[in-house]
Amino acid sequence: MNDMTETPTVTTPNAAPDVGFHDYVAIARLHADYAQAVDSGDWDLWPEFFVEDCLYKLIPRENHERGFPLATLFFESKGMLKDRVYGIRETLFHDPYYQRHVVGAPLIRSATPDRFEVEANYAVFRTKLSQASTVFNVGRYIDTIVRTPDGLRFASRLCVYDSEMIPNSIIYPI
Amino acid sequence: MNDMTETPTVTTPNAAPDVGFHDYVAIARLHADYAQAVDSGDWDLWPEFFVEDCLYKLIPRENHERGFPLATLFFESKGMLKDRVYGIRETLFHDPYYQRHVVGAPLIRSATPDRFEVEANYAVFRTKLSQASTVFNVGRYIDTIVRTPDGLRFASRLCVYDSEMIPNSIIYPI
Amino acid sequence: MNDMTETPTVTTPNAAPDVGFHDYVAIARLHADYAQAVDSGDWDLWPEFFVEDCLYKLIPRENHERGFPLATLFFESKGMLKDRVYGIRETLFHDPYYQRHVVGAPLIRSATPDRFEVEANYAVFRTKLSQASTVFNVGRYIDTIVRTPDGLRFASRLCVYDSEMIPNSIIYPI
Numbered sequence: 001m002n003d004m005t006e007t008p009t010v011t012t013p014n015a016a017p018d019v020g021f022h023d024y025v026a027i028a029r030l031h032a033d034y035a036q037a038v039d040s041g042d043w044d045l046w047p048e049f050f051v052e053d054c055l056y057k058l059i060p061r062e063n064h065e066r067g068f069p070l071a072t073l074f075f076e077s078k079g080m081l082k083d084r085v086y087g088i089r090e091t092l093f094h095d096p097y098y099q100r101h102v103v104g105a106p107l108i109r110s111a112t113p114d115r116f117e118v119e120a121n122y123a124v125f126r127t128k129l130s131q132a133s134t135v136f137n138v139g140r141y142i143d144t145i146v147r148t149p150d151g152l153r154f155a156s157r158l159c160v161y162d163s164e165m166i167p168n169s170i171i172y173p174i
Numbered sequence: 175m176n177d178m179t180e181t182p183t184v185t186t187p188n189a190a191p192d193v194g195f196h197d198y199v200a201i202a203r204l205h206a207d208y209a210q211a212v213d214s215g216d217w218d219l220w221p222e223f224f225v226e227d228c229l230y231k232l233i234p235r236e237n238h239e240r241g242f243p244l245a246t247l248f249f250e251s252k253g254m255l256k257d258r259v260y261g262i263r264e265t266l267f268h269d270p271y272y273q274r275h276v277v278g279a280p281l282i283r284s285a286t287p288d289r290f291e292v293e294a295n296y297a298v299f300r301t302k303l304s305q306a307s308t309v310f311n312v313g314r315y316i317d318t319i320v321r322t323p324d325g326l327r328f329a330s331r332l333c334v335y336d337s338e339m340i341p342n343s344i345i346y347p348i
Numbered sequence: 349m350n351d352m353t354e355t356p357t358v359t360t361p362n363a364a365p366d367v368g369f370h371d372y373v374a375i376a377r378l379h380a381d382y383a384q385a386v387d388s389g390d391w392d393l394w395p396e397f398f399v400e401d402c403l404y405k406l407i408p409r410e411n412h413e414r415g416f417p418l419a420t421l422f423f424e425s426k427g428m429l430k431d432r433v434y435g436i437r438e439t440l441f442h443d444p445y446y447q448r449h450v451v452g453a454p455l456i457r458s459a460t461p462d463r464f465e466v467e468a469n470y471a472v473f474r475t476k477l478s479q480a481s482t483v484f485n486v487g488r489y490i491d492t493i494v495r496t497p498d499g500l501r502f503a504s505r506l507c508v509y510d511s512e513m514i515p516n517s518i519i520y521p522i
Contacts, residue, residue: 032281107380127336162446162475206455301510
């Protein structure tokens with residue numbers, strides 16, 4: 001947890017970078033499309049949202065904010081994401097589940113013609129066989145999105161989640 | 175649940191259809207306006223979001239994905255929606271509740287000048303009298319939205335929800 | 349709870365006020381930026397989203413809809429918000445928590461060149477030390493947003509939440 005007695009830096013709400021309609025919608029769409037893909041159960045969709053030389057990290061907020069490197073998942077290339085998909089598909093799961101992402105509006109922190117720094121809050125709900133849906137993982141995406149000939153892709157996606165418990169049961173991509 | 179061992183089709187992220195600012199905002203607004211209406215308790219608002227010859231279906235994901243027709247709710251006209259509203263209003267409920275929808279950004283799958291295929295993830299929270307708010311129903315809207323002289327309306331709204339339990343307690347529109 | 353047997357007024361979905369791309373994105377950004385600020389633990393950020401002569405109210409839906417004045421929090425100036433921040437920071441909390449806001453799309457009810465009436469549904473999740481994330485507070489923002497030389501700010505933000513239980517444990521801004 002944050003030390004609530006530390007003196008924070010006063011900051012005014014950030015000025016918005018100049019982003020046109022087409023790029024704004026494309027960024028919102030990338031987020032929504034990703035959510036649909038990782039909720040679909042069609043895991044092969046997942047690596048295609050990333051460039052070849054990418055970073056995907058799932059890390060507790062505590063570690064992220066204190067600069068501790070320990071992450072729950074850490075992949076440094078599209079090939080590693082594909083390996084992960086292979087692992088998901090080939091492993092026998094005795095406890096499969098559905099997941100459902102609801103993602104807030106993108107907060108574009110900086111924009112150059114071909115590169116966007118974007119954040120968004122997310123909540124993931126899990127539904128196990130014959131059970132009610134529950135809150136599974138909530139946190140914040142911190143993204144570097146780049147323009148490619150095929151459209152926008154993630155150069156980096158950090159999933160910084162709030163619960164300090166290491167959820168060993170996170171099998172599918174957040 | 176999906177059979178996790180089946181071989182999925184590799185698909186790249188979908189190309190975005192060309193939608194102008196006015197239509198994009200109108201679609202996002204339709205989603206937000208609908209959420210406000212069904213959370214307001216003013217049930218007569220609900221049928222007005224649909225065209226006369228419409229489809230509204232609330233169906234478990236399991237059934238939807240396997241092509242099983244069994245739905246929790248299935249209405250094929252605005253008149254049937256109005257009948258449902260009558261039923262909601264005239265029935266004595268011993269266990270009323272508030273509901274609250276939080277809906278993700280619209281993912282526009284296809285667009286013609288007067289017709290849009292749109293999807294969005296949703297989470298509905300329920301609050302019973304003197305109880306805490308809980309996760310009630312999460313899933314995915316699959317919509318056909320059409321342009322009418324009165325603005326955008328749903329020609330079809332499928333609510334595909336993740337929990338396999340049939341929630342008999344779903345009284346109000348999702 | 350609403351009296352479900354009362355006769356509601358039939359209303360068609362509201363016509364959208366005319367808002368350009370720049371303002372639409374600025375409003376969505378204000379919501380997302382606010383969510384990031386109050387989730388960050390950097391409480392000094394919070395008052396900067398408001399004009400000097402502002403209103404911030406956290407009120408149960410029951411009281412709001414019946415016109416009862418009793419609110420959980422009620423602040424009438426930026427100075428009072430800063431006092432609240434001082435109180436948050438100086439108080440010893442034995443039970444700190446993270447919070448995470450996921451906010452739906454803004455529903456712009458009316459727009460003049462310098463003033464917007466906007467609503468949005470929200471869900472706030474809470475994560476206590478070494479515990480799972482849970483649903484904490486869900487409801488509806490009802491905002492008056494005004495244009496200032498520094499960008500859009502809240503003249504008024506009402507947080508109307510669904511649970512009728514008075515959550516004494518709401519320490520941080522919703």
